[in-house]
Amino acid sequence: MHVNKVDHVTTIDRVAAQLGECVDFLHDVANEMDIADGVIWVYGVGDDGVLAFTDFGVENLVELFKIHKETKSHAKR
Numbered sequence: 001m002h003v004n005k006v007d008h009v010t011t012i013d014r015v016a017a018q019l020g021e022c023v024d025f026l027h028d029v030a031n032e033m034d035i036a037d038g039v040i041w042v043y044g045v046g047d048d049g050v051l052a053f054t055d056f057g058v059e060n061l062v063e064l065f066k067i068h069k070e071t072k073s074h075a076k077r
Contacts, residue, residue: 006054009052010055011050011052012026029065030051030053030064037057038054038055038061040054
């Protein structure tokens with residue numbers, strides 16, 4: 001039997017605040033991720049969902065974020 005070991009997730013807004021980064025930029029980065037990378041959508045009463053990450057997902061997002069930042073800085077040169 002599969003046991004889900006995720007006991008919490010962190011919203012993209014909170015991750016953006018912790019990194020001091022723009023939410024829209026992180027959305028662009030997170031578009032490369034899928035559920036196996038630790039990203040999920042959380043839905044409440046309304047139709048709008050919130051992008052959220054497991055701890056593993058935050059780690060993956062940060063790594064992708066660094067790659068995108070490096071690529072962006074190289075493109076400016």
